[in-house]
Amino acid sequence: MNRDGNIYTIVYASVMVILVAFGLAFTSQSLRSYQKKNEDIDKMKQILRSVRVQATAENAETIYKEMINESFLVDENGSKVDGDAFSADVVKSFAKKTFPVFVATVDGQTKYIFCLQGTGLWGPLWGYMSLNDDKNTVFGTDFSHAGETPGLGAEIVQLAFSNQFQDKKLFNESGEFKSIAVVKQGKTAEGQDYVDGISGGTITSQGVNKMIFDSMSGYLKFLTSQKQ
């Protein structure tokens, strides 16, 4: 058999690629259900972290069911629309101008949880922000990222960063939407609440800043409509 012949080479390459494709498809299919479960549990953990609950992979599902008593989608006018908030892909759902909302009860008080999504230095950022029932004061936040620099931008997932948002307000005294700024450590922001960014993670911090503004803008009508 001539190993350098064209026909041998083409047949060899085709057979190899087909075999590899089958192998990978099989692996992907057989692990899919585990991966989906991990992703769901991870999402529940993130949502729970935004209401200051640290769940583990084992108990996340139970706690989630206990605490989150309602979830729905709202449109840009703040009225509810059809759809499942948990399984909705946040990016796609934002593009369609429908925004997921989760309602949790923490120590007898109602908290509203909102989805955030934006971009950091290397890729997407996302997170959850929970507000008290005044729909203004932040109760808790949680941030995640796809590929920010470990030790720098990736530090936004740490409690040291996300806890800073607690008790900050989205609206100023006269009821205008101002969002919460993420500024360089030592700097301040005029006329709005702010938190310190990550040193060495400036672009990621700016990404978080923009993400909160953009995402919460989508919920604006929902936040203001029922507020007296």
Added chain:
Amino acid sequence: MGLLSNKNKSVLLGPLSQNNPVIVQVLGICSALAVTSKLEPALVMAVSVTAVIAFANVIISLLRNTIPNRIRIIVQLVVCAALVTIVSEILKAYAYDVNKQLSVFVGLIITNCILMGRLEAFALGNGPWESFLDGLGNGLGYGVILVIIAFFRELLGSGTLLGFKVIPQAFYDFGYVNNGLVILPPMAIFAVAIIVWVHRSRNKNLQEN
């Protein structure tokens, strides 16, 4: 020839020191810089790379007499890419959190020069068992360096090891601060350089004029 003859022993153990892929051959530097700011991702990366090199070596070694010479690099790439995808899928299913930390670097194992280097230089000319040992040795040689760098970077940069605080609070009370600079990638290359320096001053035969 026994399973661990002298030749095989040197194939397995050589890459740990005398022929280390990172500090002697200077391969795989980019991931050594990228995933070593914490110890845990460095460990998982070391295990993943070792598994991929060992199995890719075996597969290429088994196929070595059938691979058409003109597309051998493509065949090697396909084998690596397939194995890396499998590792990534398995991590997603069973070690979700670590996979999240390693993010893109699992996929980037494919571009790790050590992998292609071993396939091209060793697996194409040796039997499956030797190739397996060679892959194992090189993976471990890479892993050892990664773990050493990550140990110092996590200790000095974050004051923790595997996420546990090891520097007592009393130190901080006296004004000790974690060195944020160590977390940055440039410090990893200094760490590699220091390891190379120590290693060469102990192994005079590796010194160049």
